[in-house]
Amino acid sequence: MSEWRNWARDQRCTPSSVERPSTVADVSALVMAAAESGTTIKAVGAGHSFTDIALSSGVQLRLDGISGLLRVDRAAKLATVAGGTRLHEIPSLLKPYGLAMENLGDIDRQSIAGAISTGTHGTGLRFGGIATQVRALTLVSGSGEVLHCSESENAEIFSVARVGLGALGIITSVTLQCVDAFMLHAVERPEPLAGVLESLSERQLTSDHFEFYWFPHTQMALTKTNTRHPPGALPQGAAPLSARARLVDDILVSNTLFSALCNVTGKVPSTIPKVNGMASKLTGNREFGGASHSVFATQRTVRFREMEYAFALETIPAVLGELDAMIARKGLNISFPVEVRSAAADNIALSTAYDRASGYVAIHQHIKTAPYEYFKAAEEIFTAHGGRPHWGKWHFLQSKDLDRLYPDLEKFCRVRDVLDHKRVFSNAYLDRVLL
Secondary structure, three states, X not given: OOOEEOOOOOOEEOOOEEEXXXXXXXXXXXXXXXXXXXXXXXXXXXXXXXXXXXXXXXEEEEHHHOXXXXXXXXXXXXXXXXXXXXXXXXXXXXXXXXXXXXXOOOOOOOEHHHXXXXXXXXXXXXXXXXXXXXXXXXXXXXXXXXXXXXXXXXXXXXXXHOOOOOOOOEEEEEXXXXXXXXXXXXXXXXXXXXXXXXXXXXXXXXXXXXXXXXXXXXXXXXXXXXXXXXXXXXXXXXXXXXXXXXXXXXXXXHHHHHXXXXXHHHHOHHHHHHHHHHHHHHOOOEEEEEEHHHHHOOOOOOOEEEEEEEEEXXXXXXXXXXXXXXXXXXXXXXXXXXXXXXXXXXXXXXXXXEOOOEEEEEEEEEOOOOOHHHHHHHHHHHHHOOOEEOOOOOOOOOHHHHHHHOOOHHHXXXXXXXXXXXXXXXXXXXXXXXX
16 A cells, blocks of 8 residues: 655554445445455545644545535534535635634644534634534444534533544534634734733734744734624725735745755754744735634745643743744754644534633644644643643644643543544554543
8 A cells, every 4th residue: 555644744554445335325335345354544634734644654544535515404503514625625615605714723724524623713701612623423433333513412422522532433524503604804923022922811802813933033923813704894995905915925926935044054953033024024014804714724835843832821931932932942953933822612522712811822844844843842831831732733642641631531531432442543642542
C-alpha cells in the first residue's frame, strides 16, 4: 500500500488497505468486517490535523463518496450534510436556501466530520466551536450498528460524540443549526501589542469576531475585527476585495511571499526579528466585506505545524508575556506569528471550551523548521495556566494529564467502552490520550 500523509506532510502511515465507501451500509459492513478480523479501521478526512489522530496501520476509510447535502428544514434552519462533506463546500449547498453556518475558522478544507471530531473553532465570544452547531449526527459504532444521535435520541452518546476524536464511531452525517445568510465587514489593522492586550477583554465582549496575531521579536500585533450584517447592508467602505486585491494580499503576500521569507529566514535565522518587524507593519492594513464564508476563511498554501491551547480568558496576557520571555531567554528565532482567538463556553465533554469561555493561543513553525524546542517550552507555559490542547494540533499530553483538565473524560470513556469495546477505532494517539 502507498503511504498516506497529512496536510503538513509530517504525520504518515501505511494502512493495510484503503476503502472508499459510497453508502452508510458500506461503512457498516466494513466496520463489522474489521471487528470480526481483529483489525482496526479509521476514517480520514482532509488530513488537516497536525497530530497523529487519524493514523492507522489497519483499514483506512476515505469518505469522499459520502458527501453532499442530504436534507434541509428551512423553517427550522437545519441542514443535514454527509460526513465527508468539506467545510468549503457547505456555503454553496446552503446558498439556495438563504442559510449559512453560524461561525467558521480561518481554514475550511476540513471535512465536517473531522472538524467537529477534533474541536475545530473560529473566534467570537458569542459563538462556540463548530461542534456546538450540531443538532444531530449519525455514526456507525464499533459493532457496525448505525446510531442516530441527538438530544432526544441516544442523548448520552450525543452529549459526548460531537467532539469524539474518532474514538466512538464513523460519523456519516451531521445536522447543523444554521442561521440566515449574512455578510461580514472586516477591518484589519497593525497595532501596538500593549494596547491590544489592554483592550482585549472589551474587544472580545463587544466585537462579533475578534482575533489578533502577535509577531514575536516585536511589540506589534495584527488585529482582525469582523462585524456581522444582513445581505446588502455592508457599510460604506466595506466593498468585497477585488480579484487583484485578493491575489496580491491573500495569495502573493500571505502565501507566496511569506513562504519565500520562511525559506530565507530558515537558512539565516538571525534575520527573523528584522523580517517580523517589517511584516508587522506592512501586512493586514485593509477594510473589506463579503459573504460570511469568504471573509472567515483564507487560503493557506504555506505548510506549517501548529500547537494551540485554550485558557480562561483572563490568562491570555500573562500567557503571551511568558511566551515572549521564554523566546528571548532561549534565544529562539520564531518566524510565524502567534494567533489569539476566543470562543463561548459549551457543555461538550471533550470540547476545549467545556464549561468556560475560552481564549486560544496558537503557535506555529514552518514545516522546514524543527518545532520541538519551541513547542515543548511553550507547552510548559500553557499547562501551568490550566490550558487544554486542541485535539488536532501538536501536544505532548497523556491521559493522566488530560484527566485533570476534562471533568467528563471518564464519562466519555464509559461511552466508548459501550460503542467500541473491541477498540476497532483505536490507534496510538487514542491509546495515549484516553483512559
